[in-house]
Amino acid sequence: MTAKLEVRAPFDGAVITTIEETRAETIEAYLARADELHRRRDARLPDSERMEILLRAAEIMTERAEELALMAAREGGKPLIDSRVEVARAIEGLKLCEHTLKTQCGSQIPMNSPASANRFAFTFLEPIGPVVAVSAFNHPLNLIVHQAGPAIAAGCPVIVKPATDTPLSCLAFLEIMREAGLPEDWCRVVISSDNDLAEKMVTDPRVAFMSFIGSARVGWMLRSKLAPGTRCALEHGGVAPVVVLPDADLDDVVPRLLKGAFYHAGQVCVSVQRIFVHESIAREFAERMAKGADELVVGDPTDEKSEVGPLIRISELERVESWIDEAREEGAELLSGGARVGETAFRPTVLYAPSSESRVSREEVFGPVVCIYPFAEVEDAVAQANSLPFAFQASICTRDIDCALDLAQRIDASAVMINDHTAFRVDWMPFAGLRQSGLGVGGIEHTMRDMQIEKMVVIRSHRLGTAKNRLPRLC
Numbered sequence: 001m002t003a004k005l006e007v008r009a010p011f012d013g014a015v016i017t018t019i020e021e022t023r024a025e026t027i028e029a030y031l032a033r034a035d036e037l038h039r040r041r042d043a044r045l046p047d048s049e050r051m052e053i054l055l056r057a058a059e060i061m062t063e064r065a066e067e068l069a070l071m072a073a074r075e076g077g078k079p080l081i082d083s084r085v086e087v088a089r090a091i092e093g094l095k096l097c098e099h100t101l102k103t104q105c106g107s108q109i110p111m112n113s114p115a116s117a118n119r120f121a122f123t124f125l126e127p128i129g130p131v132v133a134v135s136a137f138n139h140p141l142n143l144i145v146h147q148a149g150p151a152i153a154a155g156c157p158v159i160v161k162p163a164t165d166t167p168l169s170c171l172a173f174l175e176i177m178r179e180a181g182l183p184e185d186w187c188r189v190v191i192s193s194d195n196d197l198a199e200k201m202v203t204d205p206r207v208a209f210m211s212f213i214g215s216a217r218v219g220w221m222l223r224s225k226l227a228p229g230t231r232c233a234l235e236h237g238g239v240a241p242v243v244v245l246p247d248a249d250l251d252d253v254v255p256r257l258l259k260g261a262f263y264h265a266g267q268v269c270v271s272v273q274r275i276f277v278h279e280s281i282a283r284e285f286a287e288r289m290a291k292g293a294d295e296l297v298v299g300d301p302t303d304e305k306s307e308v309g310p311l312i313r314i315s316e317l318e319r320v321e322s323w324i325d326e327a328r329e330e331g332a333e334l335l336s337g338g339a340r341v342g343e344t345a346f347r348p349t350v351l352y353a354p355s356s357e358s359r360v361s362r363e364e365v366f367g368p369v370v371c372i373y374p375f376a377e378v379e380d381a382v383a384q385a386n387s388l389p390f391a392f393q394a395s396i397c398t399r400d401i402d403c404a405l406d407l408a409q410r411i412d413a414s415a416v417m418i419n420d421h422t423a424f425r426v427d428w429m430p431f432a433g434l435r436q437s438g439l440g441v442g443g444i445e446h447t448m449r450d451m452q453i454e455k456m457v458v459i460r461s462h463r464l465g466t467a468k469n470r471l472p473r474l475c
Contacts, residue, residue: 002020002021002023003020003021003193003194004018004019004020004021005018005019005020005021005164005167005191005193006018007019007075007165007166007167007168009074009075009077010075010076010077010165010309010310010311010312010313010344011074011077011300011301011302011309011310011344011345012300012344013343013344016074016075016168017168019167019171019191020191021191021192021193021194022189022190022191022192024197024200027159027190027192027197027200027201030159030188030190031130031159031201031204031206031207032206033157033185034130034157034158034159034185034188034206035129035130035157035206037130037157037185037186038127038129038130038156038157038208044127044155045155045183045186047101047102047155049181050101050152050153050155051098051101051102051153052181053152053177053180053181053182054094054095054097054098054101054149054152054153054180055094055095055098056180056181057094057176057177057179057180057182058091058094058095058098060176060179060180061087061090061091061094061176062091064172064176065084065087065088065091066084068087068090068141068169068172069083069084069086069087070083070302071168071169071172072086072087072140072141072166072169073301073302073309074301074302075140075165075166075167075168075169076137076138076139076140076165076166076169076301076312077264077265077301077309077310077311077312077344078138078139078264078301078309079264079301079303079306079307079308079309080301080302080303080304080306081304081306081307082263082264083301086139086141086142087141087142089142089145089427090141090142090144090145090173092427093142093145093146093149093427093444094145094149096427096428096444096445097145097149097150097152097153097444097448098153100150100153100444100445100448101153101154101448104125104448104449105124105125106122106123106124106125106454107122107123108120108121108122109121109122109123109456109458111458118460118461118462118463118464119458119459119460119461119464120458120459120461120464121456121457121458121459122456122457123454123455123456123457124454124455124457125154125452125453125454125455126155126452126453126455127154127155127156127451127452127453128154128156128208128209128231128450128451128452128453129156129206129207129208129209130156130157130158130159130206130207130208130209131147131148131151131156131157131158131159131207131208131209131210131211131451132158132159132160132161132201132202132204132207132209132210132211133147133148133151133158133159133160133161133210133211133212134161134198134202134210134211134212134213134214134222135147135160135161135162135163135170135213135214136163136213136214137163137165137166137267137312138264138267138268138269138312140162140163140166140167140168140169140170141169141170141172141173142427143213144160144162144169144170144173145173146427146442146443146444146447147160147211147213147447148160148173148177148187149444150444150447150448150450150451151187151209151211151451152177152182152186152187153448154448154451154452156208156209156451157185157186157187157188158186158187158188159187159188159189159190159201160174160187160188160189160190161189161190161191161192161198161201162189162191163214164191164192164193165312165313167189167191170189171189171191174187174188174189199222199225202222202225202226203222203225203226203227203230204227205227205228205229205230207226207227207230208229208230208231209230209231209232209233209450209451210222210223210226210230210231210232210233211232211233211447212232212233212234212235213235214235214236215236215237216234216236216237216436216437219234219235219236219438220234220436223439231450232439232440233438233439233440233441233442233447233450234433234438234439234440235269235431235433235438235442236269236390236433236436236437236438237269237364237366237390237392237433237437238269238270238273238364238390238391238392238393238422238433238437239273239274239361239362239363239364239365239388239390240260240270240271240272240273240274240392240393240394240395240422240423241273241274241275241276241384241385241394241395241411241413241422242257242272242274242275242276242394242395242396242397242421242422243276243378243381243382243385243394243395243396243397243407243411244275244276244277244278244281244285244397244398245278245378245396245397245398245400245403246278246280246281247398247399247400248281248397248398248399248419249397249399249419250281250284250285250288252419253397253419254285254288254289254292255292256419256420256421257272257275257289257370257395257397257421258289258292258293258296258348259421259423260272260395260420260421260422260423260424261273261289261293261348261368261369261370261421262293262296262307262308262348262368262370263423264309265308265309265310265311265345265346265367265368266365266366266367266368266369266370267311267312267366267367268423269364269392269433269437270392270393270422270423270425271365271366271422271423272370272395272421272422272423273360273364273365273369273370273371274361274371274373274384274385275289275370275371275372275373276373276375276381276384276385277372277373277374277375278374278375278376278378279374279375279376282372282373282374282375283374285372286335286350286352286372287335289335289336289350289370289372290335290336290350291336293336293337293347293348293349293350293370294336294337294347294348296308296348298341298345298346298347298348299341299345308345308348308368309345310344310345311344311345311346311367314343314344316366316367317340317344317345317346317367319367320346320365320366320367320368320369321340321346323358323359323360323365323367323369324338324349324351324360324369326358326359326360327351327354327355327358327359327360327361327371328351330354330355330357330358331353331354331355332351332352332353332354332355332358332360332371333351333352333353334349334350334351334352335350335351335352335372336348336349336350337349337350337368337369346367346368347368348368348370349368349369349370350370350372351369351370351371351372352371352372353372353373353374354371354373356384356387361373362388364390378407382407382410382411385411385412386411386412389435389436390433390435390436390437391412391413391414391433391434391435391437392413392414392415392422392432392433392434392437392438393413393414393415393416393417393422393423393424394411394412394413394415394416394417394422395416395417395418395420395421395422396408396411396416396417396418396419397418397419398418398419401418404418404419412434412435413434414430414431414432414433414434415429415430415431415432427443427444428443428444428445429443430442430443430446431443431446
């Protein structure tokens with residue numbers, strides 16, 4: 001008997017729909033077919049056809065943008081105003097996949113030494129092979145585009161496993177790709193709550209590349225079990241630091257940091273979490289953040305007025321609540337929030353001066369919580385920012401460009417935003433978690449290159465490399 005999965009709205013727990021989970025024998029058939037498609041060179045789709053499919057899919061997605069935004073808001077809990085932005089990004093992502101495919105190329109390899117005489121070498125790009133993409137709930141459409149879109153563009157058969165909380169946006173993506181002309185065997189979706197089954201799929205030796213977005217615990221575990229030769233990219237979370245110096249423009253900075261902290265109820269891997277503020281302005285800054293947090297509208301994500309939605313599951317709300325209570329017991333001052341809104345949402349919470357040993361200071365909260373720490377010397381702020389085994393995106397707020405550039409070099413991060421929040425991203429920029437925060441570089445163009453191999457051809461000919469043979473002549 002096939003297992004059934006209930007997809008529930010995180011805001012009110014209502015059942016949106018029930019879908020069948022994918023059976024083990026079906027997953028095996030998907031893997032076998034993906035392997036066959038890759039090995040049969042004559043079965044591959046021409047570049048021009050893949051480009052047409054991607055652009056057609058972007059057009060269809062544009063026509064259904066509001067429908068897709070509402071679906072994402074309902075199943076994932078991200079407010080509609082932000083879900084619309086996600087859909088717009090997903091559309092641009094497909095266009096970027098097409099553009100990358102159209103403009104990418106190999107290179108010529110120098111053959112100008114005595115050892116390489118009479119040789120000419122160049123490279124071209126080929127698909128790496130079957131891709132398995134395991135995705136997260138917090139951007140249910142755009143993450144799928146970032147994982148499956150580059151695979152399709154690169155010419156790789158791809159099997160996508162969306163989060164069981166938010167499978168509907170992925171299924172809608174699959175439907176759009178098929179409507180755009182992609183043969184069904186080139187993109188398959190696996191719906192499964194069986195972790196053992198998912199692990200078996202990911203670690204199958206026929207998988208050439210695994211793309212994983214989710215928890216560090218699961219991602220690093222799966223990497224340790226990959227078959228020899230399987231490459232991977234991991235995108236986990238961070239505990240994003242911000243350093244605010246005395247000359248920062250608080251009128252400009254505070255609204256940006258509020259957005260970066262409480263966007264999607266803080267359920268973002270680069271969400272603003274730790275803000276280190278010079279002691280001369282720390283109290284004023286904290287009070288402004290608390291006032292702004294109190295003014296945010298918390299509610300039904302499908303309501304146009306909502307700015308903060310629910311957490312994805314009740315268990316996550318309970319965890320966040322317990323971390324806040326622990327921080328308060330350990331000395332943190334609660335300036336705003338700290339309470340539930342209904343059964344599934346939580347007030348945006350601002351904590352002042354929590355202990356460096358509290359979990360809110362050491363681990364990714366992944367909830368609507370921001371912590372503010374006063375500092376006297378900037379060296380202390382940098383040391384605290386760099387003290388954790390996570391490094392992703394960071395932020396510096398100051399009007400002094402020299403100081404900003406100096407700090408950008410000293411803070412451990414793959415990207416440093418100046419006078420902006422840590423969650424800023426456009427889809428063509430590199431996006432990389434360092435240390436325990438991930439492996440490899442995300443972003444459409446970068447992911448696509450990960451899913452390709454650069455094959456070199458070396459030609460040896462006595463006609464190459466000598467001056468007397470450079471003029472045209474009859475053979």
